[in-house]
Every structure is written in structure tokens, then in C-alpha cells.
Amino acid sequence: MLTVDNTKAWLERFADKIETNKAYLSELDSVIGDGDHGNNMARGVKAMKEKLSEEDYAQPEEVLKDASMALLSKIGGASGPLYGSALLAMSKQAGQDSADLHAIIKAGLEGITKRGKAEVGEKTMVDVWSPVVEHLAEGTVTIEDVQDSVEATKELKASKGRASYLGERSLGELDPGAVSSGFLFEAMIEGEIIDE
């Protein structure tokens, strides 16, 4: 069940992970993209943290909405609209029912696919979000599940986004957006948001 406090704590933990791994994310991106994913994400989560610390919230969907807007306006590139759309869709769903985490994450995934048009298997963040939604449908998701999904992007050939221009050469590399999404879900699991 999402509350104002655990949603804020979740997103702050996510921000810390991004900041800690900024150089790592950019390094991954320099192999199959243009080397700025860490810098762009770090700029976004910094703005998000500032915004969340300024406001008093009554409902978790308000936290998600402000986080969405901060990420949308500060990340830029493709990741900005994708994370922004995900959190905006999650905010709408949380407004309907803040207890159903599966429905909330599923809404986020739909926000991403509506905006980015990527499907499972195209070596994008969808390849982490989709298995997390499936695990939650069955009850719970573990850190290991998330890390397995992230790791599995190595075996995929990119056909969306800038990495798609590498074709076969994208094989064997992690997708940076999948890795940053992995941090979001690790932060969610560590925040003990999932009702057992």
C-alpha cells in the first residue's frame, strides 16, 4: 500500500541510487548510446528531491505527480518523457486505489509503452518493468528478480531508441534505461512497500 511517507522515501532512495551510480549509468550508455544517461537521470532526480522536500502532501498520488513533472522537465532526452509518463500514470492509478501496487506499476508500464511504443524484448526499460508487473501479479517481487531482468537485457538486441543503430553490436551489453529502472524497483523493495 502506498502512503505519502513510503512513496517519498521510495523516490528519495531511488534518487540516491541514481546519484551514487551516475558515472556507472553514463559509462553503460557510452557503450551503446551517447554516454549521458547517468548525468541526465541525476539532473532529474535532483530536481525531484528538491520538489518533494518543499511540499507537504496529503496523498501519495500527489507525491507521484510532482515527481513525474520534475523528471519530465529535467531529464530531457527519451528518458524524461518515459519516466515522466510512467510516474504520471502511476499517480492517476494511485488516486483510484493506493493499496493495489500491482495495478499502480502496471499503469506505469502502460504509460511507458504508450509513449515509447516499445514492446518486451526490444532491450529497453520495458524489459524490467514488464517482469516486475508479472511478479507482482503473482504476489511479490524480489531484488533478485529485478536484477535477473536487468541482467537479461544483455542478451537482447536493441530495436528501439538510439542503441538500435548498433544492431548486433548491442548484444552483450546492459541497457542503461533497464539498469536505472532496476534501481527504482530495488528502492521500492527495500522500502518495504509491497504488502506480504
Add this chain to the structure above:
Amino acid sequence: MKKIINQPDQVVDQMLKGFVYANGELVKRVPNTTVIVQKHKEKNKVALVSGGGSGHEPAHAGFVGKGMLTAAVAGEVFTSPSPDQVLEGIKAADNGAGVLLIIKNYTGDVMNFEMAKELAEAEGIVVEQLIVDDDIAVEDSTHTAGKRGVAGTVIVHKILGAAADLGMSLTDMKALGDELVKQVKSIGVALTAATVPEVGKPGFSLADDEMEYGVGIHSEPGYHRTKVKSSSAIAEELVSKLKQAFDFQSGETYGLLVNGLGATPLMEQYIFLHDVEKQLANEDVSVAFKKVGALMTSLDMNGVSLTLVKLEQDWLKLWQHPVDVTDW
């Protein structure tokens, strides 16, 4: 990395400040945004808005002015601007006759500009969009994000900007743009990669004696890496690729752009143009317009691109229409 900068994360803001200081008669910056807009807008003409990641200067702010763009929106280096910035650009540009967005075909650009279009429409502004995908180096466009938008985008700015200046309606401009984009094709070669300030090292590595055909303007990989060739051999390769893509027919008329990618001297661009001229002389097509210069760069990338535009109807007149911008 050797660059004349201060803080790597401040390059876009500081560049825009310098740009406005230099060109204050012609353009202004919308406060608290990365939007550069025409200072003297004309009512009831369709407004053209373009933009994208920074690092491609003079694209796009250098083409803001009478006869080309109404506003340009700058993102971080090689990173699309966010929807709220593009929305500010649309609002600042709108003259009451609608706004045409000219977008280079990159995943991030398309998503951010489309979101901005939705936001602007919600505010009652009529917006159309045009996606430019002129880079024929992308062979497998169905299993990738598609052909990329590169230097040909500047020609689209020029021709549609002229149409807007002559009073064409938004609907007609969108139709003209859709026809035009199909007839604009580009291909490039890189001798060295670009170095993004915040990254600090080149986007890919090429040995001292190597070059790569088909590299994208953000260092996306090309289609063939080889030992460095002469200008005439490069012209032969690039013209042959364009000839194949257009399927040259006798009597056709083309316009061309030789575009420097950032670090290639103008001297080399003219040498290359002369070799392109010789290659095209073997074909039974005429070249009605030639343009040379660094118009769509990739920071400090060393290389050139060649754009051909198959001219139809009265496009040549639009290409030649006078403009008042800083960098055409």
C-alpha cells in the same frame, strides 16, 4: 578533453547568453527558458519551431529570423529539450496562424515534441508536426528507431520558412513539408568522434588512420569503417549512395548541401564540394543550388555530410528566398 568552457553542466545556458548578446537585434531569449525567438514577429504567419539537443550549432538558434524559424528550443548537449521548454517555444512563436514543429527523427526528440504538441493543443494553439529523417546511412530502418534527422533538416527549415514568409497556410505547409521530407537525403563521414563536455572523452574511437561512413550526428555508429580516403574517393562513395537512394533519372534537378560536422575546415569542405561536382557531372542531373558550411554540426567531430534535395515545382524559388538570420 581541451575545451573553452567553464562548468561542463552550464555550457548550454552560457552559450545562449553569448548568442543573445551577439544577435540581440534579431532574437531574444524567453526568460527562464532555453527558447530563442524572433524579436520582430509578423502577425498571421505560420510560426516554425524547431530545436533539439545542443551541440549542433548553428542549428537551430542560428536559423531563427525572418524567412526561417520563428523559435528554436535548445536541450542539453545531444539531449532533447523537455516538453515544458518546447511548449514555451510554441507559445512564444505563435503568431495566431498556427505552429509547425520541425523535429529530427530521434526517439527523445519525437517524444518530447509530441508531448509539447499535446500540451499546446490543450491551450488552444493549432500545432502540426513534421519529422525529418534524411540520413540514408541507416539501412535497417524497420528494426531501429528509423532513419535519423541530420543536416537535411536545415534545408527543410529554409524551404518551409520561405513558404511561411510568403503567407502559406499551416495545412498547405504541412502537405509541402511531407512531400519535401521524402526528397531530402543525407549521408556523412566522420574522421574523429565528438566529445560531449559532461562526458569528457570522445563518443567512439577511431584510429589515427581510420574513418567511418554513415556516423550519426551524436556519434551513432555508421555502416563502414575504413582507412582514411582522399576527398575524391569519399565523394565517389557518398554520391553513389545518394544516387542509389534517389535512383537518379535523366533531367532531374537537385539542390545540395555540403555540411561540415564541426572540426573540418571550410577549405576541406570546398575541396570536397569540388569532388562532388565532378561526380555529379557524370550523371545526367542538374544542380540548381549549392550551399557549403557547418550548418548542422556535431560539436568537434571532424567530418562532412552531403545532402541532396530533389527539387520539385517551385521549391528552388523557396530555397533562394531571402532570409534575415544569423547563420544561413
